[in-house]
Amino acid sequence: xxxxLLASGEWKNQSFKSYNFNAVGIQPPSGHLHPLMKVREEFxxxxxxxxxxxxPTNKFVESxxxxxxxxxxxxxxxxxxxxxxxxxxxxxxxxxxxSDLVAKVGQVHAEGNYGSIGYRYPWARAEAEKLLLRTxxxxxxxxxxxxLAQQKPFxxxxxxxxxxxxxxxxxxxxxxxxxxxxEGVIADRNVxxxxxxxxxxxxxxxxxxxxxxxxxxxxxxxxPSLEIFSYHEGFKKWVEIGNxxxxxxxxxxxxxxxxxxxxxxxGLSLERPTMIKYGVDxxxxxxxxxxxx
Ligand SMILES: COC[C@@H]1[C@H](c2ccc(C#Cc3ccccc3)cc2)[C@@H]2CN(C(=O)Nc3ccc(OC4CC4)cc3)C[C@@H](O)[C@@H](O)CN12
Numbered sequence: 001x002x003x004x005l006l007a008s009g010e011w012k013n014q015s016f017k018s019y020n021f022n023a024v025g026i027q028p029p030s031g032h033l034h035p036l037m038k039v040r041e042e043f044x045x046x047x048x049x050x051x052x053x054x055x056p057t058n059k060f061v062e063s064x065x066x067x068x069x070x071x072x073x074x075x076x077x078x079x080x081x082x083x084x085x086x087x088x089x090x091x092x093x094x095x096x097x098x099s100d101l102v103a104k105v106g107q108v109h110a111e112g113n114y115g116s117i118g119y120r121y122p123w124a125r126a127e128a129e130k131l132l133l134r135t136x137x138x139x140x141x142x143x144x145x146x147x148l149a150q151q152k153p154f155x156x157x158x159x160x161x162x163x164x165x166x167x168x169x170x171x172x173x174x175x176x177x178x179x180x181x182x183e184g185v186i187a188d189r190n191v192x193x194x195x196x197x198x199x200x201x202x203x204x205x206x207x208x209x210x211x212x213x214x215x216x217x218x219x220x221x222x223x224p225s226l227e228i229f230s231y232h233e234g235f236k237k238w239v240e241i242g243n244x245x246x247x248x249x250x251x252x253x254x255x256x257x258x259x260x261x262x263x264x265x266x267g268l269s270l271e272r273p274t275m276i277k278y279g280v281d282x283x284x285x286x287x288x289x290x291x292x293x
Pocket of ligand 1: 027138183221240241242243244265267268269270272273276277
């Protein structure tokens with residue numbers, strides 16, 4: 001049937017075949033899973049098959065307490081400065097923090113405890129109450145460990161999270177003000193650094209990443225800390241693929257974990273492996289509409 005037939009009224013003298021309402025439509029040449037979400041599903045299935053439980057990371061706004069203080073990150077640490085962290089203007093802070101826990105954390109910063117001499121600085125609760133966009137998912141890990149410590153008797157736990165984190169970075173081809181952090185946490189009695197290294201080998205091999213090497217590193221919340229490297233056959237060079245370590249007693253003990261409970265954890269980004277896997281060289285191609293320059 002055409003516009004002419006309709007306009008002229010000629011359609012009345014034509015015979016048309018009846019509608020086939022069972023006809024299948026034409027597959028639209030569009031609709032794809034986002035590369036980041038495809039790689040996220042790969043990581044999620046690896047974590048699930050290794051017995052991990054996903055952490056609730058659906059809250060981007062955190063208190064400085066869970067994001068920094070509970071991780072034994074001192075209040076004058078440069079990571080807390082405005083050029084690295086997005087603090088909220090309104091509301092500036094929240095006061096609904098568990099007071100007994102806040103007191104224990106403040107004490108271990110100010111005068112030490114559990115065998116640690118602490119940082120010996122005048123720790124301020126008001127600083128811990130400031131709200132921010134979480135700079136790492138480790139803020140959720142600390143909260144989950146606090147909940148775990150309240151379960152008696154203690155049972156070992158394996159948690160993971162893959163979600164957005166926000167840093168006030170200077171933007172460039174490979175850095176945006178946000179990225180997706182992948183994080184794994186294992187809490188058990190007498191877990192060792194050897195368990196961490198052995199676990200990394202297995203975990204990364206499931207992503208096709210082998211031949212790992214470890215380099216001593218520093219995080220305020222882990223001691224020892226290890227940067228993880230893998231030799232990339234394509235680039236013919238060692239590529240940093242993540243960071244890891246054992247959460248310090250100054251973090252674990254105030255949360256309520258027993259002295260013989262050890263927590264190993266590691267993190268990487270979702271963007272880096274996705275960019276390499278899909279040959280994306282400008283991180284902006286991963287976010288928003290691809291601009292064909
Ligand atoms: C501000 O930047 C942080 C981000 C991001 C990162 C770094 C550390 C953690 C962490 C942690 C942690 C440590 C101890 C305890 C708990 C969490 C999480 C994300 C990546 C971590 N990195 C990273 O993802 N690199 C990477 C990962 C996989 C990969 O796969 C390819 C197929 C081979 C390739 C590269 C390392 C670097 O890219 C680094 O320059 C950038 N890092």
